[in-house]
Amino acid sequence: MAIQAPPEEVQVATKPLLQVQGLTMSYGVSDSENKILNDLNLEVNDGEFVSIVGPSGVGKTTLLRCLSGLIQPKSGTVSVGGEVINGPHRDLAVVFQDYSRSLMPWMTTLENVAFPLQGRGVGKKERNEAAEKNLAAVGLAGQGHKYPWEMSGGMQQRVAIARALAYNARVLLMDEPFASVDAQTRFDLEDLVIDLQSTLGVTIILVTHDIDEALYLADKVIVLAEKPATVVDLIETGFGDHRDQVETKADPRFVEARARILHRLRDH
């Protein structure tokens, strides 16, 4: 495996918040077996923003479903806070690509955001307050009475993000979250997620096929390629907390990293 960490990034002795070891996933049995993921290893530290980038169909969504406990890997483990998961976990919240379907059309925005808390037995007053607070955090203060279908795609995705935040999980898993909104909305949402991450300190793992998006958002970019998919590269971006859609993307480090990822993906 070709993991190349820059020399100044010496591995700290703390345990990673999320750890994937030897993850292998396949569908079907024996000779008709279709292997999707092959012996994947990755580590995500507390407070880190990690992008997983790779071409469409490489198995990114399968990986994310393994990480979120929605499917069980054939072999290998996913652990959160040192605990191996065997299903959905309290410390993992997911923002799905298909936001318009993952929000319940029969619930108001507020009810949608408060619903996971209701599932945890939080009282009405408390969960509605938490929902209001998180809606405000994603720029939708006072919009809780609206139904999802009364909102634009970008606003619906904000609601889905607010719902994941309200769940107060330690890790936020995002599956191509901005794939189906227009370019300007996408930039706004990317900047929103960067802000939320730096203010709330939540750990984010985001899956995308867009190399620019992966680099712009993350502290660490994991490149997936080959069939079955495996980690072919790992890049520490080092842009810090302040990012700008124009400046950061013109940064020589950004341009260099993009070329490196493109090469990696082409070689495989």
Add this chain to the structure above:
Amino acid sequence: MKTSTKSLDWGLTTQRLLAIAALLAIWQVVIWSGMLPSMTPGVAALASSIGTALTSATFWSALAQTMTAAVSGWLIAVAAGTVLGLLIGSIRALDRSTSILIDFGRSFPVLALMPVVIMLLGATAQMETVVVALSCLWPVLVQTIYGARRMDAAVADTVRTFQIPALLRFRRILLPSATPFIATGIRISASIAILVAVGVEVLSQAPGIGRQITLAQQAQRWDSAFAYLFFAGLVGWSIAGLLNFAEGRLLKWNRQTND
């Protein structure tokens, strides 16, 4: 919401009234032409017999009897069909094991059961209610099963990742997501309820509008037979309209998301 759907559309109303007027005119012309037996009432005779029916106690009690049997049978079917359907549709093993029974039940001609139910209960209102309930059960049951089965994959994933407990999942996810289907079942079975209630009365002479139609026929009172027919249709039509209205109100989200 668009305001045009709320305010009355006068152009459309005029067109509809014209369509009714045209139908009545054709009816009257057919009567004058002598193509139908001479006993068939014309428009005027029909109108006056409808007026007579409206002021007669027999009519109102017959209507009440038909409605009571139809509505109680229908309500029993809605309650039983919804509960059973949600259970069957959401539990896979139950769904697979019962599907053959349900396919058999829904294709069974329930009116053929009537003689058996008459043997058990006599030609009474209870018998009528039972036959109505048995007829209405299937559309509600089948629709509810479809609705409960059809949970969206994204919704199912969401519910799983947030570890929503079973009871809350049933109440806030399964039930609302199945509601549009349940509503369709309820609407279909409402028209069946009136149809079967009147049919059972015609065939079994249980008291109600159906029996009045038979009595009018036997007494050669064509005009009142037609008047009762008119009311039987009117009742079915009003119920369908009422349910459509209620559905539009309660399931606004469904109409919106399907737009």
